[in-house]
Structures are given as structure tokens and as C-alpha cells.
Amino acid sequence: MLAYSYMLEIPYWINVHKVLVKYKKIIFKLFTFSYFLGGSIIAFGFYLFNNYPLIYLIIQSLAKSFGTLALFMFLATLTPGILSRFKIFPLFASSIVLFRRQLGILMFITAMVHSFYLITIPGIMTSQFGPDFLTIRDLLGSLSLIILLPAWLTSNNYSQKKFGKIWKIIQRVTYISLVMIFIHVAFTSLKLGVLTFGVFLLEFSSWLKVWFFDKK
Numbered sequence: 562m563l564a565y566s567y568m569l570e571i572p573y574w575i576n577v578h579k580v581l582v583k584y585k586k587i588i589f590k591l592f593t594f595s596y597f598l599g600g601s602i603i604a605f606g607f608y609l610f611n612n613y614p615l616i617y618l619i620i621q622s623l624a625k626s627f628g629t630l631a632l633f634m635f636l637a638t639l640t641p642g643i644l645s646r647f648k649i650f651p652l653f654a655s656s657i658v659l660f661r662r663q664l665g666i667l668m669f670i671t672a673m674v675h676s677f678y679l680i681t682i683p684g685i686m687t688s689q690f691g692p693d694f695l696t697i698r699d700l701l702g703s704l705s706l707i708i709l710l711p712a713w714l715t716s717n718n719y720s721q722k723k724f725g726k727i728w729k730i731i732q733r734v735t736y737i738s739l740v741m742i743f744i745h746v747a748f749t750s751l752k753l754g755v756l757t758f759g760v761f762l763l764e765f766s767s768w769l770k771v772w773f774f775d776k777k
């Protein structure tokens with residue numbers, strides 16, 4: 562009884578979880594479709610910039626929201642780890658784990674669309690791209706993408722098997738990018754900055770709990 566109350570769970574989440582498990586394959590396909598869509602939006606950006614500036618501007622006006630979407634997906638990928646270290650909401654955590662890898666991959670692509678439309682494509686197409694063109698905010702955003710790149714490239718079963726124990730370390734490097742993303746986001750949005758900092762504190766305190774309070 563004590564163990565059960567310690568675990569906590571969102572009321573009726575079991576029903577949501579069952580639906581997610583039932584439609585897992587379809588949801589996976591939707592993710593795959595989104596990867597291609599995101600990739601095409603990036604690739605066509607250069608063409609649109611020159612030939613269809615209006616379409617480019619429409620997508621660019623959404624690019625800020627793409628950043629917010631990428632941020633939410635990134636924070637969602639961290640949630641199961643935090644919840645399992647605090648030993649709460651296990652079913653909710655396992656619902657996210659079902660799609661964590663897909664979320665991580667889509668997060669990276671979404672962040673690329675965000676950065677390419679806001680900065681990279683206009684920079685390259687107007688030949689202004691260079692160190693002076695980027696602000697500290699942009700540099701931190703770029704650095705977080707660079708740090709996330711190895712985790713993104715190795716988010717598949719083949720790499721997981723091939724890299725063995727190192728694979729977990731590669732994935733955990735993501736924590737460093739959390740700090741960069743926090744500063745990057747805080748430059749533009751107080752609310753999102755506070756949210757990111759809150760998740761950072763939860764992440765940090767969940768590890769403190771494991772290191773100092775959990776019995777070995």
C-alpha cells in the first residue's frame with residue numbers, strides 16, 4: 562500500500578496509455594512523415610527564399626513557434642528520467658518512453674527548421690553569414706544543436722548496439738545542451754526561460770536524490 566501511494570499516477574492515465582500502445586505503429590508513421598516534412602521544409606527553404614519569398618515569409622513567421630515546439634519536445638524527452646528518479650507517475654513516464662526516441666529526432670529537425678528559417682537561410686542567401694552576423698543568442702542556439710548532433714545521429718537501434726555503454730554517455734551529453742538552450746530561450750522569452758529553468762532544477766535535483774538519498 563505504501564509502495565503504491567509512493568508511486569502516484571495521473572487519474573485514468575491507464576486509458577490514455579492503452580490508446581497510445583494500441584496506435585503506436587500509426588503514431589510512429591506520423592513521426593516518420595513529420596521527419597520528411599521537416600527535412601523538405603529545410604531543403605526547399607533556399608529555393609523558396611529566391612523564388613517564392615511570400616511562402617518563405619509565411620514559414621519564417623512560424624519559425625519562432627517551431628523553436629517553442631522544439632523546446633517542448635526537448636523538455637518532454639527529459640521528463641521520464643526525472644519522474645523515474647523521483648519514482649512518481651510511472652505509467653505517464655512509460656507513455657512518453659514509447660515515443661521518446663521519435664520525439665528527440667523530431668525535436669532536432671524542428672529546431673533546424675527554426676534556426677534555418679530565422680538565421681541560416683537569410684544569412685547564406687544574402688551572403689552575410691559569418692561570425693559578426695550571429696548574436697550570442699544565435700551562437701548559443703547553434704552550440705546546443707551541435708552538442709545534440711551526436712545524440713541525434715545515434716538515436717537508432719544500430720548505434721545503440723554498436724556503441725554499447727558509450728551510447729548512454731552520448732545521449733546524456735544532452736544535459737549540457739539544456740543549459741545552453743535555457744540561456745538561448747531566456748534571451749527572448751521570460752516565460753519559456755522560467756519553464757526551462759524549472760525543468761533544469763528538477764533534472765538536477767532528481768540526480769541529487771539518486772546520488773545522495775537513494776539506497777544503493
Ligand code: HEM
Nearest residue numbers: 625628629631632672676679680699702703705746749750
Ligand atoms: C536546440 C535548439 C533550439 C531551441 C530548442 C530553440 C528554441 C527557441 C525558443 C523557444 C525561442 C523563443 C521563441 C519565443 O519567444 O516565442 C527561440 C528564439 C530564437 N531562436 Fe532558437 N532555438 C534553438 C536553436 C536556435 C538556433 C541554432 C538559432 C540560430 C542560429 C536560433 C535562433 C533563434 C532566434 C533568432 C530567436 C528569436 C526569434 C525572435 O525573437 O523573433 N535558435 N529559440
